[in-house]
Amino acid sequence: MSATPKLTVSYAPFWHNGSRISKKSCNIFMASLLAVVPGVYQYGVPALGVVALSVGSAMMWEIIMNILTRRPISIGDGNAAVIGMIFAMLLPATAPWWIVVIGTCIAIVIGKHIYGGIGGNPFNPVMLAIAILMLSWGKILDFNAALASYAFNFNAVYPLTLMKSFGASAVGGISLKDLLMGRQIGGIGATCGIGLIAGGIYLMLRGYIRWEIALSFLAGVGVTALCFNKVNPVYAGPGIHLLTGYTLVGAFYLITEDSSSPVNFIPMMIYGAGAGILTVLIRNIGAHVDGVVFAILIANLINPLVDKIRPKTIGEVITHA
Amino acid sequence: MIKRSFFGCMTPKLSYAVVDESYAEPVPVSPKKKIILFFSPTGGDSPQPAFKVGDTVSAGQKLCITDPAVPYMLSSMSGKITDITSMTGIFGKKIISATIAIDDPSQQSVDESFKSIHQAPGLGNAMEFLKCLPGYPGFGVFADKNHPVQTIAVLGMDNDLVSATNQYVVKNNIASVKTGIGVLRQITGVHNVVLIVPPQLVQVAGSSGATLKSVDMAYPSAHPVLIERYLLAQRDKPQNQTTVKSVAFFTAEAVAAIGAAYNTGRIPFEKIITFLSKDGRKRLVSAPVGTPLQDILDAMSETLGDGDRLIVGGPMTGFSVYSADYPVLPDMDTLILQESKTIPEQPDTPCINCGECIRVCPVKVPINMLVRYLEAGQFEVARDQFALFACIECGFCAYVCESRIPILQHIKLAKHTLERL
Ligand code: SF4
Ligand code: SF4
Numbered sequence: 001m002s003a004t005p006k007l008t009v010s011y012a013p014f015w016h017n018g019s020r021i022s023k024k025s026c027n028i029f030m031a032s033l034l035a036v037v038p039g040v041y042q043y044g045v046p047a048l049g050v051v052a053l054s055v056g057s058a059m060m061w062e063i064i065m066n067i068l069t070r071r072p073i074s075i076g077d078g079n080a081a082v083i084g085m086i087f088a089m090l091l092p093a094t095a096p097w098w099i100v101v102i103g104t105c106i107a108i109v110i111g112k113h114i115y116g117g118i119g120g121n122p123f124n125p126v127m128l129a130i131a132i133l134m135l136s137w138g139k140i141l142d143f144n145a146a147l148a149s150y151a152f153n154f155n156a157v158y159p160l161t162l163m164k165s166f167g168a169s170a171v172g173g174i175s176l177k178d179l180l181m182g183r184q185i186g187g188i189g190a191t192c193g194i195g196l197i198a199g200g201i202y203l204m205l206r207g208y209i210r211w212e213i214a215l216s217f218l219a220g221v222g223v224t225a226l227c228f229n230k231v232n233p234v235y236a237g238p239g240i241h242l243l244t245g246y247t248l249v250g251a252f253y254l255i256t257e258d259s260s261s262p263v264n265f266i267p268m269m270i271y272g273a274g275a276g277i278l279t280v281l282i283r284n285i286g287a288h289v290d291g292v293v294f295a296i297l298i299a300n301l302i303n304p305l306v307d308k309i310r311p312k313t314i315g316e317v318i319t320h321a
Numbered sequence: 322m323i324k325r326s327f328f329g330c331m332t333p334k335l336s337y338a339v340v341d342e343s344y345a346e347p348v349p350v351s352p353k354k355k356i357i358l359f360f361s362p363t364g365g366d367s368p369q370p371a372f373k374v375g376d377t378v379s380a381g382q383k384l385c386i387t388d389p390a391v392p393y394m395l396s397s398m399s400g401k402i403t404d405i406t407s408m409t410g411i412f413g414k415k416i417i418s419a420t421i422a423i424d425d426p427s428q429q430s431v432d433e434s435f436k437s438i439h440q441a442p443g444l445g446n447a448m449e450f451l452k453c454l455p456g457y458p459g460f461g462v463f464a465d466k467n468h469p470v471q472t473i474a475v476l477g478m479d480n481d482l483v484s485a486t487n488q489y490v491v492k493n494n495i496a497s498v499k500t501g502i503g504v505l506r507q508i509t510g511v512h513n514v515v516l517i518v519p520p521q522l523v524q525v526a527g528s529s530g531a532t533l534k535s536v537d538m539a540y541p542s543a544h545p546v547l548i549e550r551y552l553l554a555q556r557d558k559p560q561n562q563t564t565v566k567s568v569a570f571f572t573a574e575a576v577a578a579i580g581a582a583y584n585t586g587r588i589p590f591e592k593i594i595t596f597l598s599k600d601g602r603k604r605l606v607s608a609p610v611g612t613p614l615q616d617i618l619d620a621m622s623e624t625l626g627d628g629d630r631l632i633v634g635g636p637m638t639g640f641s642v643y644s645a646d647y648p649v650l651p652d653m654d655t656l657i658l659q660e661s662k663t664i665p666e667q668p669d670t671p672c673i674n675c676g677e678c679i680r681v682c683p684v685k686v687p688i689n690m691l692v693r694y695l696e697a698g699q700f701e702v703a704r705d706q707f708a709l710f711a712c713i714e715c716g717f718c719a720y721v722c723e724s725r726i727p728i729l730q731h732i733k734l735a736k737h738t739l740e741r742l
Contacts (some may be wrong), residue, residue, distance in 0.1 A: 008630040008664060009643055011730035013716040014657070015482075015636040016665040017325040017333065019723045021673060077670065119673035119724070207329020210676060263676030263689050313708040314684040315550070 021118070025078025027208045031199035032085050032253060038182050038192040043093035043150070047188045051088040053100045058084025061108035069113065079118050083107050086253045087126045089189025090246060092146035099140055103129045123300045124257040131293050147185050154183040159244040160289045168229070168236040179243035190249040200252030209256035212268040217251045218242060220276020228284055235284050246292035247279065254292070260300040262307035270306050275299035325721070333681055333721055335540035337478065338595070338603070339521065340488035347489075347593050347607035350620040352423060356398055356611030357648035360417040361410070362388035370417055376402045378421060379430035381588050383450075386417060394453050397590035397609035398423040399430045411640055412737045418648075421611070436586035444508045451582060455592040455610060456487075456575030457652045462567060463509055470511050471566040472552050475502065477518040477526060477573040478536060478543040481635020484595045484655040487573040489605060491522050491529075494577050499529045501580030505571070516573075517548055540637070541683055541715040545570050572654075592649050598623050599660040606656075608649050615645035617656065628661030637716035638729075670724040671696065678718035678728065684711050688718045688728060695731040700739050709735055 040047045062080035066073045075081070084104055091100065111125025112118065134141050143158040150156065155174065162170040178184065182192035190196075204211040221241055228235035241247060246254070255261065255275055262271050275295045282291025326333065362368040368388040378384065379399040385392055400423035408416045424430070435450045448460050462470055475498070477491035491498060502514050516531040523535050534551075536542045549568045571579075578589045590609040597603050598621060606617055614633075618625060625631065625645055632639045633647070635655045671693075678688040691707040694700075703709040712732050719728040 004644060005625045005627045005629065007625065007641070007643060007645075008628050008661060009641045010630070010664075010667075011641075011727050012634075012639055013637040013720045013729060014630065014632050014639065014641070014659060014664075015720060016725060017721050018665070019325045019329075019677070019721065020668070020725065021670060021723055024675070024723060072669065074670075117671070119671045205328055207325075207677075258676070259674045261674075263674060263679045264687075310687050311685045313686055313711045315546070315713075316708040316711040 021077040021079065024208050025082045027206060028082050028203060028253070029078065029085055031203050031208075032082075032089060032189060034199040034202075035192050035195035035249070036085070036089060036189040038195050039089075039093075039188040039190075042182060042191070043147075043188060047093035049097075050091055050093060050095050050100055050188060051085070053097055054088035054091070054104055055081050055084035057101045058087065058104040058108055061105050062113075065109060065113040065117075069117075071117070074118065077118065079112075080108060083112070083125050086189075086249075087129060089249055089253065090126070090130055090187040092141065092143050092186075093188055094146045094149070095140060099133065099137060103133055106132050119259050121259050122304070123297060124254055124260045126257075127254055127293055127296050127300070131297055134288075134293065143185050143187075150185075152183075152185065154178060156185050158185055158289070159240065160283065163236050163240065163244075164283070164289050167234040168240075169234075171236055171240050174240070176239045176243060179240070184244065186245065187249065190246055193243045193248055196248040196252060200248070203252060203256075209252060210261070210263075210268060212265060213256050213261055213272040214251045216269045216272030217255050217276045218247075220273035221247055221251075221279050222276075224277045224280040228280065241280055241283065245283075245290040250275075250279070250292040250296060255296050255299065260303055262303055264307060264310045267303075267306040267309050270309075271299050271303060274302070333677075335482060335717070335720070336538050337519065337540060337543065338483055338485045338488070339519065339538070340485040340492055344485060344489060344603075344605055347605035348620065349591075350606055350608040350612060350617050351426065352398065352609065352612040353616050353619075355403070355420055355422050355613065356396070356400070356609065357613060357646070358384065358394045358396065358419045358421065358611050359648055359650060360384075360386050360388070360394055360419070362386060362415055362417065367407075367415070368417070370405055370419065372402060372405075372419070374402050374405055378402065379432045380590075381432040381435060383432075383434075384419065394419075395450070395588060395590070396421060397611050399428075400424050412733070435582070435588055439583050439586040442504050442508050442583045447508055447579070450588065451579060453610070453651050454575055454578040454582065455589065455651050456572040456578060458571050458575040458579060459569060462569045465567075468567040470509065470569045471513060472568045473505055473509070473511050473514045474545075474548060474552060474568050474570050475514060475516045475531060475573055475576050476543070476545070476548075476570060477516055477522060479595075479635070479654055480541070480543055480545065481637050481639065481655060482540055483597050483603065483635050483657065485603070485605070486593045486595050486654040488519060488522060489593060489595075490573045490577050491516075491518055491526055495525055495529055497577035497580040497584075498573055499580070500584055501576035501578070502529060502531050504579055504583050505576065509569075511569070515552060517543065519543075541713070541717060544683070544713055544715055546713045547683060572652075574654075592651065592653060594649065594653060595655045596621060597655070597657045599629075599658050599663075610649050610651050612649045613645065614642070614647050614649070614656065617649070618645060618658070623658055625658070626661065628664075630657075630659040630661070630664055632657040632659060637720065638714060665725070667725055667727070670726075672722075672726060673724055675723045677721040677723055681717045681721055683715060683717070684708075684713055686712050686718075692726055692728050692731060695728075695735050696726075700735040703735055704739055709739075712736075 107125040107129035111128040180193040203209045222238040225238040225241040278295035279291040371385040378396045400421040404420040514531040694703040
């Protein structure tokens with residue numbers, strides 16, 4: 001052989017199972033379409049506009065932050081697009097353009113990049129954005145007012161508002177099947193129960209979200225709602241709580257966000273169930289119509305603490321220096 | 322390369338290689354012009370070789386260096402020393418390399434000093450002649466009086482993926498393993514010998530005369546640290562804690578080589594290597610210690626291209642080399658040639674806290690936290706709070722990491738840095 005070939009020299013392991021962040025983002029994005037497409041179908045072109053603007057502006061903020069912080073352009077990993085998509089899922093179809101742009105700005109800039117970018121954020125960026133918007137421009141996120149101009153062939157009152165103001169009897173007429181099929185008003189991607197569940201099951205099976213968190217969250221909501229309902233039937237039963245508001249989108253797309261959730265088994269259970277219980281407590285007793293947003297933010301807050309409960313490392317040498 | 326399974330919610334599994342009928346006899350490869358011997362001194366003060374350029378050596382002759390741990394190598398062929406260089410290996414490890422231009426195969430002269438004593442096996446002469454047999458038998462542990470050896474574990478299974486070397490030895494050469502176990506019992510006085518085998522070799526291994534222990538085929542259950550833990554947990558806790566008992570590990574190949582050496586008086590040099598070529602084909606090769614890797618590639622009709630990776634040791638824990646002018650080492654069970662286009666790319670992303678690593682770590686290291694401190698260079702915190710030293714360096718976490726962080730390399734670097742302090 002004439003010239004000696006230049007070999008690649010690097011560290012072990014030399015194999016990799018092929019997973020990467022962009023694949024995960026791509027899968028979450030695709031799964032969310034299962035819920036977003038029915039939403040767009042129901043609300044028409046304005047909904048499509050919100051989704052497109054949200055995804056687009058989220059990616060734009062990501063690039064701007066990459067340039068400002070002088071780091072490599074990272075929209076390739078798809079995380080910004082996913083944040084934009086999930087943010088859009090929570091908005092009413094009539095959300096004005098500036099709300100969308102401000103919301104994604106909060107999510108990407110304050111929710112993600114201030115903490116050092118992907119993997120560093122202690123709070124779910126989308127939750128942070130929605131919470132700030134709810135506190136600042138509550139009216140726009142009030143689904144009854146926002147969607148008043150639509151004529152639906154079903155009861156067009158946000159079920160959670162009904163429940164809050166008039167008790168369980170007011171939502172008694174809503175069949176769970178209707179809720180599953182998306183015959184309720186709400187966020188663009190938050191109403192079609194069947195689409196959300198299908199996407200969630202897909203993501204859990206593929207391992208792109210941690211099933212422990214999603215299921216314990218749903219269990220937390222269901223069990224707490226059932227307890228309330230049994231003690232005093234004025235509170236709605238678990239079915240209504242599970243299928244209305246942000247519960248399903250929360251279980252599969254919000255609370256499972258990687259960076260702000262625990263990774264060990266017992267902490268995942270505590271974290272998920274805790275957020276579920278809080279959700280129903282806020283809905284039934286607290287001041288807000290939907291408890292998911294604040295429940296998840298509070299769960300994010302305790303995440304670093306609960307994740308300290310970890311299995312004992314085998315062979316760990318504890319030295320007291 | 323084993324890919325992530327479709328159903329990612331289940332704990333990922335990696336399986337060890339299984340040696341079956343598809344493995345042909347090892348292809349014999351002989352060095353063409355030269356052999357290279359690597360001495361890896363452990364002692365601090367720059368050890369010196371006790372030989373020089375121009376010396377002639379015969380096959381089986383001892384070449385000594387001034388180092389307490391492995392003070393010699395045996396030349397596997399006769400010839401003339403043409404070059405002595407010192408080099409720096411991974412993590413600053415010192416290596417003295419001696420190149421020997423070999424004599425014509427028909428005119429090999431053989432050193433007879435071992436033959437004269439082989440009928441009286443003893444720990445002394447084993448230490449004197451057999452320390453660098455294929456598989457590097459670890460006689461050193463028997464010298465440590467504070468940690469009396471209570472069990473000898475013979476590894477009939479390889480620690481890394483791909484490799485089938487030791488399984489092959491158990492399957493096809495159980496007679497030599499048996500002889501070797503007999504010799505080991507005799508020279509060390511330790512009668513408790515456990516042969517570690519994969520489940521499908523239990524039957525074959527039955528005739529070895531050792532206690533059998535079959536391990537799971539899921540990586541890394543054949544890791545010596547995990548086996549040691551299992552073996553020590555089997556025994557009752559010693560009454561007095563003053564002397565800590567230990568386990569001595571020998572690979573099946575080394576044991577078979579010990580058996581063969583005392584049986585015939587000829588020290589075996591042929592190392593069995595599992596070779597994984599670019600097209601994913603696995604073949605066994607048998608080559609004398611010191612054979613340049615290029616000779617093996619030539620014999621396998623493989624060509625090296627720019628950007629390819631030549632990996633010594635398995636895909637999880639091995640290391641890659643700079644050139645094919647690198648010798649077969651006594652413990653080189655695997656050789657992998659990876660084509661440049663199949664090398665996984667390495668992006669530069671931080672930990673996203675996906676938790677995949679936590680699911681696979683055999684000793685439950687909190688890797689997602691550990692890696693953050695390691696990337697920031699805070700090695701002391703990593704050691705004190707995140708169980709850095711509990712890691713057994715299996716590499717599974719980096720294999721599944723979604724951010725593709727070189728976790729294992731970070732861990733090794735941190736351990737190395739802390740140990741030097
Ligand atoms: S290399 Fe260490 S930390 Fe990583 S999986 Fe193996 S034992 Fe755990
Ligand atoms: S697998 Fe990698 S990215 Fe995921 S938690 Fe572990 S270190 Fe972080």
